[in-house]
Amino acid sequence: MNNLLSLNNLIKSFGGLTAVAGVSFNVAEKSIVGLIGPNGAGKTTVFNLITGNYRPDSGNVIFARHDITKTPTHEIVSKGIARTFQTIRLFPEMTVLENVLAGCHCRMRAGVLASMFHTPAQRREERSAIEKAMRELAFVGLDDQYANLAKNLSYGNQRLLEVARALATEPRFLILDEPAGGMNDQETADLIGLIQAIRSRGIAVLLIEHDMHLVMQVCEKLVVLEYGAVIAEGTPAEIKANPLVIKAYLGSEELD
Amino acid sequence: MSSITSNRLFLPVSGAIFFLCMALLPPVLGSAGLEGGGRYHIGVLNDIGLYALLGLSLNIILGQAGLFNMGHGAFYAMGAYTTAILNTVYGVPILYTLPLAGAIAAFFAYLVTRPILKLRGDYLLVVTIGIVEIVRISLMNDVFGMTGGANGIAGIARPELFGFRLVSPEHFFYLIWGFVAFTVLLFRMLENSRFGRALYYIKHDELAASGSGINTTHYKLVAFVVGAFWAGMAGTLYATKMKFISPVAFSFSESVLLFAIVILGGAGSIPGVILGAFLLIGLPELFRELADARMLVFGLAMMVMMIVRPQGILPLRRRVYNAAKQVGKYACAIGTQKLAPPAPEPATDTTTPPAPQKGTGGAA
Structure with a gap:
């Protein structure tokens, strides 16, 4: 499948803190991809790098074969990337x-x-x-x-x-930052249907979400971030079985 | 065209009544047996009209786009001096200088505000104060040998409209208030458009606006350019009304007064700005007998107002769109997806939960 969005080795630091340390992954056309990871892993920073709210220190963002790394936010929207915000705006x-x-x-x-x-x-x-x-x-x-x-x-x-x-905004690519945050079970269930309906309109979806039930059900591919780096990438089933991911979320076994 | 707004009639009707009453004022005042045939009152109303015009032009920048511009007098001065110089030196008729004065003020705004649009709130305010002071001091120092320094420029002609020369305060009353009415009409339409909405979005949440695809820098610049264009044209009216202009008329306190008119009346609201002009220009004239105490009372009244009603006296009422006919017309993706496993079961009987997913459904 064609890649709609490619992130290539994105690096972003704020002062001494490296929030995103060399992130690369692709989003295929008309796919639903989840970006997960513990709090502070750099997920929202990656979103802000895609939408032009932040400029990366190095690396680039390719959308529909165009380099949009230095494109202003509003132009990125008119090129076809739309977003929602983690805190409702x-x-x-x-x-x-x-x-x-x-x-x-x-x-x-x-x-x-x-x-x-x-x-x-x-x-x-x-x-x-x-x-x-x-x-x-x-x-x-x-x-x-x-x-x-x-x-x-x-x-x-x-x-x-x-x-x-x-x-x-008639996007080709929709970025949802914790869409189920603050939703009850019924609303979350409806949201799953909505995300699938969005995809069936030909729009690719990238989402950050802590509700693992939603993520596992709706996403075809998951990308796991920890400390600003991708530690795993694959289908929900692969991710569930990945020891690195389990360690990142639950801590290593000897800690318990 | 079909009615897409529900409160469409209220404002146009009240606006029409207001301007009709204004149009009847000069003959009424003339026959009221006032001293000097009501000329003094007409003169005050003319001042109010000019400030209303300036307030409306600043309202686009400060009220609608939320850009703290305390240097609006700079654009006003550019317009007035453009007219004065074109008329006294080159003999251009006053009304021909009107669009030119607007254009020069707008071009000036474009040049000076372009580098400062990234500044927010108070920072922008300080820079605009700098701009108006630089303009005033330049005029004072006879920049390019054209502004006449502190003496200003005298001998500006009266405007001629189809061969009719406007001379008396009554004539200017109709010129100024006619222009105010025309401006209100255009700015009201501007407010209810893609442009007006864009300014509103930017004022309230710039990040959300740019995230929705709005070029915030562009719209801020255009707000300054349109506002300055109108302020420049108000400068033309002022120059021809006074026949004489000097830097004193464009001091920093004028800009502060304009700022106060917009904020007091209700930032972003056209009726509010006009009311603001009446209160801030008209009231001090009304209480002239109180001499110095009037400014004290006035200052206190403004302070109380800002504490009690910070949104202004007549705050902006957003247009309400009427799209009732389109409700239920289009497809919904919520709860209709058969793919979504915990489908919303109407009136769920807890007796037979339909295969709850991971314990979310049957927890009742």
């Missing part, structure tokens, strides 16, 4: 619909003058953006909440709203 005082319209932004064209005079083309674009936003809201099951303020949604629904906003 919605626009709490805006309506649910307007939050999703933020994602539509990069696929719209109207400039300042068209916006100031509400030209016919601008109005058409606004209408189709609202339609697209409503379609994404329906996809995550929030279309009836469209006029609510984002802050009034339940925690689980806020996470879903972030997914809808990310999907509205």
Whole structure:
């Protein structure tokens, strides 16, 4: 299968701390890959390196055969990488619909003058953006909440709203940072179905998640990080049996 | 076009009523038997109009994009001096200088704000104070031998509209408030657009905005350019109204006053900014008899306001989209996936749990 995303020997340190120490892995097109590891292993830093929020000290990020290592965040989004955040970052005082319209932004064209005079083309674009936003809201099951303020949604629904906003950017690759964080069992079960539905739209998914049940069920491939380095890579079954991973998560046997 | 917003009517109707009442004011004031035929009152209203215009232009930068610009007077001065120089030296008619004054102010904003857009909050504020002071001191020192130094530029012509020369305060009243009405209309449309939303996203969470694909640097720059363009045009109106300009009119305190108009009225809110102009320019005139005490009372009132109502008197009311027709129209991926093993069973009977997955389902 073709690689959609390749990370090649990414290194990032903050002061004296090396958060990511030579990480390399690939994500195939239309696959679901999980990035797991103990707290502080550098998972979110890897995400921030992919999305351009951080610049790596060395190494590169190749997306759809283009080097995006130095591309600004907003351009990375328009190239087709969308993300959600570990700590929810919605626009709490805006309506649910307007939050999703933020994602539509990069696929719209109207400039300042068209916006100031509400030209016919601008109005058409606004209408189709609202339609697209409503379609994404329906996809995550929030279309009836469209006029609510984002802050009034339940925690689980806020996470879903972030997914809808990310999907509205029309990504080829979606990065989910702990999507099940704060969700109850039912919501987590729904999330598994949602992630699979996203993949069946032809979108590859990379996710960080601590809920091992979800990860093992939904991911085709897992990458395990510890101390900023990849210690294992493989199918969920392989990872479960890998002694290095067991050691990283549970400590070595003699400790017990 | 179909109604995509529900509170679409309230603001346009109240706005139309407001501007209609304003249009009737000069004849009413003229026949009210005031001293000097109400000219003083019209003059105050003209000042309020100019500050409303400047406040609206700053509102795009400070209110909507959340960029702490305390040097807005610099763009205002650029516009006023552009008009003054073009008119007195090159004899360009005033109204032709209007777009040029806007363009020069906008270009100036583009040049000086481009390097500082990465600065946040208070840091940006300090730099913009520097900009307005540099502009004022340059004007004072007769930069390029064109600004007339501390004496300023006198003899600026009156504007002519289709052969009609605007001279009296009443004429300027209609020119200024007509321009305010036009600006309100355009800025309201701008607010309800991709551009207006982008500024709102940037103001509230820059990281989330760029993560959603918004070019934050670009929009901040455009906010400065549009705001400066309008401030430059307000400068033209000021120059032709006064016939004389000097650096004193563009001191740092003017920029602070504009800042206060936007924040007090309600940052980001167009009606709020206009109310702010009425309060901050109109009220001190109203209480002129109190002499020096009025500024003390005024300062205290502002402090109380900011403590009691920090969001401003008339804060921004976001447009509410009406997409009710589209609810339930599109496919949902939640709970419909047969692939998802713990499918949401409606009204679960604990008696027969359908093969619970790893102990999550049947724990009831």
